[in-house]
Amino acid sequence: MALLRARALYDFKSENPGEISLREHEVLSLCSDQEIEGWFEGVNSRGDRGLFPASYANVPPAGFEPLAAPATAFNPPAVQHQLPPPAAEPFQLPPPAASSGFSSFQAVPSYGGSSYQTSQGSDDDWDDDWDDSSTVADEPGVLGGSYPDYENAGLGSGGPGGSSSRYRLSTRSDLSISSRSSHPGSHLHHPGSGTGGPKSSATVSRNLNRFSTFVKSGGEAFVLGEASGFVKDGDKLCVVLGPYGPEWQENPYPFQCSIEDPTKQTKFKGMKSYIAYKLVPSHTGQQVHRRYKHFDWLYGRLVEKFPVISVPHLPEKQATGRFEEDFISKRRKGLAWWMDHMCSHPVLAQCDAFQHFLTCPSTDEKAWKQGKRKAEKDEMVGANFFLTISVPTGGPAALDLQEVESKVDGFKSFTKKMDESTIQLNQTVSEFARKQVTGFKKEYQKVGHSFKGLSQAFEMDQQAFSVGLNQAIAFTGEAYDAIGELFAEQPRQDLDPVMDLLALYQGHLANFPDIIHVQKGALTKVKESKRHVEEGKMEVQKADGIQDRCNIISFATLAEIHHFHKIRVRDFKSQMQHFLQQQILFFQKVTQKLEEALHKYDNV
Incomplete structure (x- = not known):
C-alpha cells in the first residue's frame, strides 16, 4: 500500500x-x-x-x-x-478553532476565542437563574424579539427615523478552496468584480497562521471579499471626519448610568448568596439589578462582536472574600469606571446587547432570556461586523495608506510607553499607599507616644506654673496620633482612585495590540494585491476592492484611536485634579492639627 x-x-x-x-x-x-x-x-x-x-x-x-x-x-x-464505518455520515469539520472563518463561510469566526473566555470559578457562577436551557427565545417567531422601543422615543441606535426592520444576512463567496497542487492562496472572486482572465490568475494569499487575530476576528475574510449581506440602518456604525481625523459619530442621545447600593441577596432558601448592584440609566430612570455574572456575560458578547473596538475590562474576580465590605466597595468603584467608559463610547453605548442589559426589568426572566438569546445569535459578528461600518468616501476622505500606517505605528509606540509608565506608576502608588496605611501611621503615632511620655515626666515637677506646658506637650502627642490616623485613611481618598483608573487603562492598552494586528493584516493584503497588479497578474478592479475594504478597517481603527485619546485626556485631567484637591485637603487637615497644638503654648 x-x-x-x-x-x-x-x-x-x-x-x-x-x-x-x-x-x-x-x-x-x-x-x-x-x-x-x-x-x-x-x-x-x-x-x-x-x-x-x-x-x-x-x-x-x-x-x-x-x-x-x-x-x-x-x-x-x-x-x-x-476509521468510521462505511455507512457513517461524511466527516464533519470541527468548530473552527484553528481555521476560523474557513468552513465554507457559513459560520462566522469568533473573535473572543483568543482574548476572552467565560470566567470559571466560584465567583457568581452561572446557574439556572435567568439562564436555563429551555427558553422561549428559541421558539419560532421569537428570535427576533425586540428590545424596548427606544427608536420611536428618539433613543435608539439608529436615531430619528432609524429603521427597525429586520435585515437579511446573505453571506456569499466565489472563493474556491484549491487543492495542494494549486496556489496556496485560495482563488477569490469578489462579488461584482470582473470576469477572471489571464490577467487575474494571481490571488491574495491567506495567512498561514489561522490562529492570528486578523483571521479569527473575520478581518481577513472581509478584506478578501467573502462577506456580503444587508444591514439595516439602525445597525450602521458611522465614521465621520472630525477636526483631528476619523472619529465615531457621536451618540445623538447620550446618557449615563449610576451603580449604587450593592446588596447581598440569597436564593434557594439561603443556600446560595450573591451581590446585586443597582443600576439607574439616566435615559430611562428605571432601576434594574444586575449581578457580576451579568456584567461578565455582556463583556463576552461585546468582545466577540467588536474586534476593532476596545471594550473596557471588568474588575477582576476573587474566589474568596467576595462578601467583605472592602472588596464589595472596590468592585463597585471598578464597575462604575467600566460603566462610564461604556456609556461614553458612541458605538458600545448604542449596542442592542448593552441596551438590553440596562433596560430589561430584573424580575422579567422571560424578557431577559429572549434578549440574551437574540444577542448570542447575532449574525453581524466576525467578517459581517465590518459590513456595518459606514465611512466617508471620495475627495478629502480618501486615506493615504502610508500615512495611516505611520499613525498606527506611532500609536503602537505610544501604547507601549504608556503601558510601561502606568505599570511603574501603579507600583509606586501602591507602595506609597501601603506605607501611609502602615509605616507612616506607625511612625507618627510613635512620635506622639514619645511626646506623651515627656509630658508625664514633667508632671512629676509638681510646680503650678508648669501645668500649662505639660498639657500643651500632651496635646501635641495627641495631635501626632491623629495625624497618623489621617495618613492611614488618606489613600482611600486620593491614591486608590488613581490605581482604579490605571487598572482600567491597563485593560485598554492590553486590547490594542489585537486591534492594531487586524489593521496591519489588512494593509498587508493591500500591498500584496498592488504587487500583483504591477506584475500584471491581477485586475485593478479586484485590487481596488481589497483596498476599499482595508480603508473601512483603517477608518474604524483610527476612529477608535481618536476616541481612546479623547477619553484618556478627559479621565486623567479629572483624576489628577481630584488627586491634587484631596492632597490639599489632607495637608490642610494636618496643618490644622499642628496649629491647634501650637496655640496650646500661647498661655504657658
Missing part, C-alpha cells in the same frame, strides 16, 4: 472531536492528498486518526511519488478500528 508522508512543523494540541495532536518533527501518514478547507486528514505516530491544520505540517508537493509502506514500519489494519 502506497502512503503519502508528511512531517509536523509544530506542536498541535487537539481541542475538538475529530482532531489529532501533533508533535514537532513527527512523521504523519496522510489519508488523502486533498486539503479540506485548511485541514488534512491523517494518522499520527501513535495511531490516532483525524484532522490537523495543513499549515502545521510539511506536505510533499503535488506529483510527489508516495513512499511504499514498509512491512514493519506501519500496519494500516492496526488502526482500522478508528
